[in-house]
Amino acid sequence: MVFWRRKPRIHYYAPAWNEAAMLPFMYRHYAPWVDRFVIFDSDSTDGSVEMLRRLPKVEVRRLEWPYPDSTADTLRHMANNCWKESRGNADWVIVADVDEFLYHPDMLGYLGRWRNRGVTCIPALGYEMVSDSFPAPGEMLAATRRLGFQQRLMSKLRLFRPDAIAETNFSHGAHVAKPTGRVVYPKVDEILLLHYKWLGPEYLIRRHAAMETTRRAVDIANNWSRHYDIPAEKLKADLNQMLAGAVDVMALGDVAWRDHRQERWWHKKRKKKAAQPA
Numbered sequence: 001m002v003f004w005r006r007k008p009r010i011h012y013y014a015p016a017w018n019e020a021a022m023l024p025f026m027y028r029h030y031a032p033w034v035d036r037f038v039i040f041d042s043d044s045t046d047g048s049v050e051m052l053r054r055l056p057k058v059e060v061r062r063l064e065w066p067y068p069d070s071t072a073d074t075l076r077h078m079a080n081n082c083w084k085e086s087r088g089n090a091d092w093v094i095v096a097d098v099d100e101f102l103y104h105p106d107m108l109g110y111l112g113r114w115r116n117r118g119v120t121c122i123p124a125l126g127y128e129m130v131s132d133s134f135p136a137p138g139e140m141l142a143a144t145r146r147l148g149f150q151q152r153l154m155s156k157l158r159l160f161r162p163d164a165i166a167e168t169n170f171s172h173g174a175h176v177a178k179p180t181g182r183v184v185y186p187k188v189d190e191i192l193l194l195h196y197k198w199l200g201p202e203y204l205i206r207r208h209a210a211m212e213t214t215r216r217a218v219d220i221a222n223n224w225s226r227h228y229d230i231p232a233e234k235l236k237a238d239l240n241q242m243l244a245g246a247v248d249v250m251a252l253g254d255v256a257w258r259d260h261r262q263e264r265w266w267h268k269k270r271k272k273k274a275a276q277p278a
Helices: 023-030 048-053 071-086 107-116 201-212 217-221 232-245 249-258 265-269
Strands: 010-016 036-041 058-062 092-095 100-103 121-131 147-150 156-160 165-167 192-199
Touching: 010 023, 010 071, 023 048, 023 100, 036 048, 036 071, 048 058, 071 092, 071 217, 100 156, 121 232, 121 249, 147 232, 147 249, 192 201, 192 249, 201 232
Parallel strands: 010 036, 010 092, 036 058, 121 192
Antiparallel strands: 092 156, 100 192, 121 147, 121 156
């Protein structure tokens, strides 16, 4: 049951560079409940900009580079600031990467319940999703690519109320956030973040190789995003190992928190009494 008097207004923000392969799956996942998409493109050459401009509710902007020697710093700046224009215009904002899918079996009902209880920040439990092949056109990945495993680094704050939050203070990659303002987390962590990158060896290797070329001088000097330099053979071996140990994440539904034992950075901000679901 949804407790909103009206459907909540939800805005989505993401950076993109040559994401033509993943964008249709992202849009298909979010379009039923997101009202506005803003995609910051970084000079894509694969037709993804033209694809986005044909989609309803989507605005494409050119990514600005306040840190020309660092992709990581530039993306961090974007994530910490792009959503602020939604204050007064959206009930919730999503700030994510194109391959990060927020999931709950009743997303609008869930957001309505916690909105009425004063919740303003909803971190998601991270899962690395794996597949032995890239999905076919038209698939809904949360329904058809269900295998994955818990991944602490993918447990992120990607969903929050823009009117309540002053600053998000994301780290590089948004693996941690230190939001300020009226920060209220739900007592039970039910939203999942499904990271769809390990989708068959061909796509994985090709994407890593492409992303390695985006690292700039400061990124290289600080070893930021160095995982993109992993050799192809090791990527294949890692994928096979992950597939062998993966579980049906979607079968966990809205009680995934019961089995998600990895540390969650936002629990450190709570009183001990509220750190675990009742």
